[in-house]
Amino acid sequence: MTLSQLVSQAPTALAKLDPRHMWHNPVMFVVLVGSVLTTVLALADPGFFTIAIAVWLWLTVIFGNLAEAVAEGRGKAQAASLRAARKDTVARRLDRDGTETEVPGTDLAIGDRVVVAAGEVIPGDGDVVEGIASVDESAITGESAPVIREAGGDRSAVTGGTTVLSDRIVVRITAAPGSTFLDTMIALVEGTSRRKTPNENALTILLSSLTIVFLLAVATLAPMADYAGAPQRTLVLVALLVCLIPTTIGALLSAIGIAGMDRLVRVNVLAMSGRAVEAAGDVGTLLLDKTGTITYGNRRATSFVPQAGLDPEVLRDTARLSSLADPTPEGRSIVELALTQGAPDVPLPVGAQIVEFSASTRMSGVDLADGTVVRKGAWSAVLAWLDQTALPPSVESAVERISADGGTPLVVAVRPAHGGAGQVLGVIHLKDVVKPGMAERFAELRRMGIRTVMVTGDNAVTAKAIAAEAGVDDVLAEATPEEKMAYIRQEQAGGRLVAMTGDGTNDAPALAAADVGVAMSSGTSAAKEAGNMVDLDSDPTKLIDIVEIGKQLLITRGALTTFSVANDVAKYFAIIPAMFVAAYPGLESLNVMRLHSPESAILSAVVFNALIIVALIPLSLKGVKYRVTSAAGLLRRNLLVYGLGGLVAPFVGIKIIDLLLSTLFGSAL
């Protein structure tokens, strides 16, 4: 946040002074009423003190509005660029009789079929019902690489405002104009559809009740002061009230909420409601798909196990040779592994013939020019090919071990050039590799109190092995959509909030049932509608970031509430002695800050109260840093920083402001 950002939002902040807008924020509404009241009083009795109080009360309200305006401003910029994508398109509607009619994109109805060819903008959200095309979705995701969209399956959804780069598709419109994904996005980032979240409501109740307590305390102070023989000016009582009510958090509350949504947008996640973001902070169980989230999704070679007595280099080099022309990820990973283990990087010998994998042989390999034949494949296939009945004992035990670990053993064998018995060289250990750092992240999640569950279609043995390696808490193997649903229901019945990601149509019921359902932007429109968040990057690991952002949102609210309330202690010490020192001179010993005069004490407290709002705008936008540690550790730290800090900071701040005021305007105060 820069100064220019603040200044540029000043007009919006002033426009927000509309009482109908202020009414939604009870704390700041009281300040607004106080500002009007003090202005009237200052006009009736003009003087440096009265006018200064009135001005600073207005500034308090305006600073609060400024915080909200700055938070919204960030979303507005994004909305503007999205709007550019929602240009007025002309759609080619495919009528029932097969003729094409050109209609404005805004006239399309759900169920209409439109034709979109290369270079044209898709006029609305829909599913591809015919054809396949590459689509540029950068207008929405910011990702410039085109994606493939095709009829049927889980990659059929297209979004209005994106551009077809090649080929021709027929799209069936699934969203009415005005309620498309793009429209939703614009409304979300602009915050126009923002509603108070449950926790925000609960906090507002607390803040309102504090405001009422202080209203009562200050209102009844008037007759008490009269009795004490120290009648107080209404202006001073209003100043005291504004200082006491929790204006700091009251002013920043909506900015914190907007900024939280904005942080999600920055990681390219769109939350359909603030409720979902808050729920993310509470998530107790994370359902993660194995493929693509926990593992790379394809098996990779991790080691070569040679037959007993064989030179390991022979197996390594032979395995590399057999895979040199293998285009599959498994094949490439074998070559990579061999190279990292020191195999010479030589090309395929001249005249070598590649034998591709076929379902009938279940082997692949290479036939060299000299007649040597190299094969790799499932052990049973290799044995059959060698015409042998049993693997060498060392190889057999390696195969068994690898299978038991959930890996895939690939046996490598060679038949020499001029006939003779073939020989098993050893085994390549292929396995589904867990992405680096996943185990640490899961350990982190565990410390945050979140259970991770790996969901996979693999069999139980494979699933368990990977789960153990990744360090997840539970596995749902051979999972069907029904089982996934049942698992979610079971967790929820136990009081846990569940988060999951999904992209397919069959994920939709589970996404809808989950408390936080993150649909991949690449997924079907059914999935996107069912979830309450959409990840534009289609990166399932982002669930973890989402949880952290949810927590950060709540922590920022709690920290600033604590700070705001703790501030009151110093303000009492500044204002109460100032009000009553004339009637009870003994109260001067409560003036621990040794403030210049009663009037400068009151004014300093009011000025501090206004400036602290501006000072905390950056924190409310950025959020309090979330650290992965125990709940008690987090509480201890935040209590120390925001509780104790909130207690001490105003003593220092008010004293400094008092020094400045008394130096500059000493004669007037």
Place this chain on the structure above:
Amino acid sequence: MSDGLAGALSLLALVALLALAYRPLGDYIARTLESPRHSRVERPLYRLAGVNPDATQSTRSYALAVVGFSVVSLLLLYVLLVAQSALPYSRGMGGMPWDMALNTAVSFVTNTNWQSYAGESTLGWTAQAAGLAVQNFVSAAVGIAVAVALIRGFTRDRSDQLGNFWVDLVRVSLRVLLPIAFVGAVLLVVVGTVQSFGADQVVDTVTGGQQTITTGPVASQEAIKELGTNGGGFFNANSAHPFENPNGFSNLLEIFLILLIPVALTRTLGTMLGNRRQGYAVLAAMGALFVTSLAVTTWAEVGAHGQSAQAAGAAMEGKETRFGEWASALFATATTGTSTGAVNAAHDSLTPTGGGAVLVNMMLGEVAPGGVGAGIYGILVMAILAVFVAGLMVGRTPELLGKKIRSTEMRYVALYTLTTPALVLVGVGIAIGLPSTAAAMGNPGGHGFSEVVYAFTSAANNNGSAFGGITVTSTFFQLMLAAAMLLGRFVPILFVLALAGSLARQGKVPETTGTLPTHTPLFAGLLVGVVLVMTGLTYFPALALGPIAEALA
């Protein structure tokens, strides 16, 4: 033995006795309330009242029972007080004026026991024993029943049933209060408290005048007066009267009875929750507040701080020489820290700091350790407030004991915490502006102001102790204070029951490492902090113009 040594020894003895009784009594209360069996004495009672003791009540039904029972109690007591001349054993006393009777009836039904009358010159034995003493039992039982309903709110899982009020009421009265009060009364008689149905004694005094000495069934009323944190004395001088509280032993016994149930209920809480450490944490928070207050009061009262005290050698004005400064400070802290309101010294005569400390004790909302039951539900509401802010700071929707604190719960908590301060502040604000109030005060300036603040704080918090000095027999004060007592008791109770219901309807959230633990010293400390900050922010201006201004003068 020096006053200081005696004070320290009695404090030690008190702690030892409480520690001894803590587990057995706390667990006994929990067992009593959760047992499915009814005793042979209780069954006919239920039949008579037409209550099915095996049925459970929804929040609404439980709340209606609490209010219904209290309204009937109020009417009966009112009639008894205005019509006492027609009753046997009235000692020739006339009926109470309507405003005083209303004030007194409200006072005893709300467990406040604020007394705008002098017992010995106003009431006969029937009114005392059949009216006031009965309310001493049942109003205490109502408090415990409400606390238990709130605890059940935490233990229930997706249910609206908070138990059976009638069963809770009867069991607490018959199985908990009656036996302990009986033993307490016998012990009090043993150490010298009066128990008699004899006639007044008219004696000639040494100066030649005549004096009427009233006796009565004092010990039996004294025991439940302390045990039920009621505080309404048989005599006007309350526990400073030698027939109520004759010596150091009776004094220690009375303080023990005052603290016994409020302290043991934290064990009941832990046991019923199945989380004993939670009970200890609550006890620790209450204990920290109590010990701090006791230390301040004792420091202020012991030794001679003010000018007049220095001249006299000690701050003995308004204190009984048979108790001394230490025991008076301890009694004052115990009686204001619980919502008892019995006094063995004139609080009006405490030093400004000491008087301020006992005033703050009540302003805390009676949670150190609070009245029977009321202390538990009061501190649990404050714990919800603490956990709400703290829970946000650990990044989760706040939870306490497996229940989420959502806006529904916060609404009831906010209304609960608003009620008493509103009654006190508005009451003082109205009263202080009236010319008649200045005339009613016993002192001018800050001390007079403290008298008014004390009266409303005591009434709205259902404490019932009087600062003294101020005359509260005008219809204005009788009605204002009656309203403060009535609203200060039942409005919070209704919010507590509504809160209990909304907690009970929730499903339980399992505890994980991400859950903020609420049985730790950190949380107990936070709870103390929240109680102190809320009290300080609400009452600082009023305190500054009363005790603080006086103390700093």
